[in-house]
Amino acid sequence: MDAPQSWEKRAETYSLYGFTDLPSVAERGTVVVTHGEGPYIVDTNGRRYLDANSGLWNMVAGFDHRGLIDAAKAQYERFPGYHAFFGRMSDQTVMLSEKLVEVSPFARGKVFYTNSGSEANDTMVKMLWFLHRAEGKPERRKILTRWNAYHGVTAVSASMTGKPYNEVFGLPLPGFIHLTCPHFWRYGEPGETEAEFVARLGRELEDVIAREGADTIAGFFAEPVMGAGGVIPPAKGYFQTVQPILKRHGIPLIADEVITGFGRTGSTWGCQTYDFTPDAIISSKNLTAGFFPMGAVILGPELSDRMDAAIAAIEEFPHGFTASGHPVGCAIALKAIDVVMNEGLAQRVIDGAPRMEAGLRAIMQRHANIGELRGIGYMWALEAVRDRETKQPFEASLSVSERIANASTDEGLICRPLGQSIVLCPPFILTDAQMDEMFEKLDRALTRVFAEVG
Template identity: 40%
Template sequence: MNVQLTNMQTRDVEALLHPYTNAAAHRQVGAHVIETGKGVYVYDEHGREYLEGMAGLWCAGLGFGDKELADAVAEQVHKLPYYHLFAGRSHEPAIELAEKIKELAPGMARVIFQSSGSEANDTQVKLAWYYNNALGRPEKKKIISRKKGYHGVTIASASMTGLPYNHIDWDLPLDRFISTGTPHHWREALDGETEQEFSARLAHELEELIEREGPETVAAFIAEPVMGAGGVIVPPAGYFEAIRPVLEKYDVLMISDEVINGFCRTGEWFGADTYNVNPTSMSLAKQLTGGYAPLSAVALCREQAEVIEQHTGKIGTLGHGFTYGGHPVGCAAGVAAIRIYQERKILDHVRKVAPKFQGHLQRLKDHPLVGEARGVGLIGALELSPDKSGKKTFDPAGKLGAKLMGELVARGVILRAMGDSLGFCPPMIITEEEIDALFAPMEECLDATLAFAKAEGLV
């Protein structure tokens, strides 16, 4: 393949190893270099404009170039660019942000900070183990996650992630990590099975799994209210209402992974609110700072927090923490982001524009290449399929998703293909006119992808 790379791209391929990228192919085609951003748009090294329909990586809920948020970050850099929370030290941004999180997440009593969603979910595992040791239950350590769930890339969080690329040749998952079914009614339901019946069956399968493993060995169940990187899978009716009694029966912690769902995205402050999850703890990141600084948090219910705190008195310390966990700049960004969400009534705005966004998605479900359109709030997906049944997939998987994503980029729209599902997660400041612009090239791109599929013999 003979491709002339720009100087910027040549420097990139000689310097960087990119996550979630085919490195061999990347050396041939080079990077797509993004230089600036404003509102819902980003601009590449050649000045080309793109509507960023994924808010970067589900992060930039307030878009790009927000002056108030950037100024808050700059002010904190000048005031206190770094400090830690080790050995009882603290700083005002961390205290204020923890208080704000507690106000927004009823039932949560303590907050511990990290730098990424992966670190937050890794911390969840350690705290679940520590908590059960404190209660004298050394065998209660297994973590149940779901196939197609995404919880990160550290060794523990990747073990909970239920996607093949996060396990193949990484020697994962580790022991103590087990999985249960994906709550995707369209793909996984039996013929004639309603959403409520499907939810009841998944809850029964979860109970059977816990009993088979031994309830005395199962510590926690982790779930995204809406599954993100697994394809934006929206839970069926009654799912968490069916799951919760099973967890309570066997004294299993309910971890709500809000890394993508949190901070207005689903039309409530948290996905747990949208779907009645009632968690014992929550993992927060991404829109926590609007993407303007790395930061994540674990919020714990009072009972779990108090058991952990009392156990540190026995041991002498909480032997866990990160150098940059609770970084003052990240915390200042989080405080500012939440203030902006509240003062600009972002939650109300999401609720106002979501019907137009979801309407565009649903109108595309009749395209012959689209098997299912799904979403909630300002998050959604189109899943490409050989037919509408949900029982067939393309072979090879992912080829058409990548083709559709490329067609959209060529027309100035950035979205993300997750296999053959195309994800949508625009900045939450998006206007109705910009939603129209986001979807404007979709039918043309779907038609071009369908023509490609026919030429390749895939349909």
């Protein structure tokens, strides 16, 4: 067989694609990227694209931030790799754990490192199973999440993820229970107010706990804003309704802040934006501004104490990864936290969010096939509909959101199709002019696609 010549053919010949619409690849080819410049990426043909998806939510400081690059280079020269096993860890790991507890909503706590958000959620489940078993309650194994939630791709975290595509793997595993998605626009019943919707979800939680038995439930995991579900902020009062129910039954609430952590919603943590304090936080993505694969489990005081007691009973926690607490990753994370919190990036989200919302709302007003604009901070979604009044979606066969994403790519804009929504979660460094560029290119893409499918 002759070797393929083009970058696109080489990619298609030797690589498997994850979460990729293969008909689009067959029709349009693969975009092979060589480098980035600020919020832009550049492909092998020299074409620039404004990446309004921040890579995968995570490149919040852009693709060439000199401070992050220098932090990585300096740590590689000083100490390029290690683990956190056998009572040894790098000084960078110690400093990052201190910093994460300091910036968390917890008065004190402890941190465990992974290589991704998926692994961090998986690890948190194992922690809950471990401590419940150590406390003489081995039957507390069931995990509660919500439909349309996304928590990862390991066998456990995919079981937590309330997406129908996991059926192709024979998932979820037994004991993973999905409750109603707190998206009032889509799942509110006719004539139901938002407050009534939230009260119904609270009753559902109570009913599930009664049906399954509180003594069989290990924990409840929730994203403050559902990210890969299509940017779904919770209905008003949702967490204030569910958390007291969980507390009454002794069920820990775990905030999956893989996407929302470190500024995306306008606060350091999404749980702060929505005014609740969880028992633990899952972090990744913005933790290193996308410059290193890393995840973290941040335990609050109660779970820290319970884990300490469970570990003491057998003299170890038999879990970990070769690159847990990697010194280069920790050095980058320390710099990334400083960049977001002290170099003005978090403030840019606070200052820019009203402008972003206003620009997207103006686009919605120009397009009758946009049924809902939803989001907060620098994470927003536009939901495409056949009919705005009835909320009737487009026929699935039309692949409307994929068409919009492809049309946007033709315009030099990267955005993400999720369901029938188009998601925009730009880097925090976006200037006003670049935000306007994002609006203009998206508007042209929407005009083109809605004319085609109208």
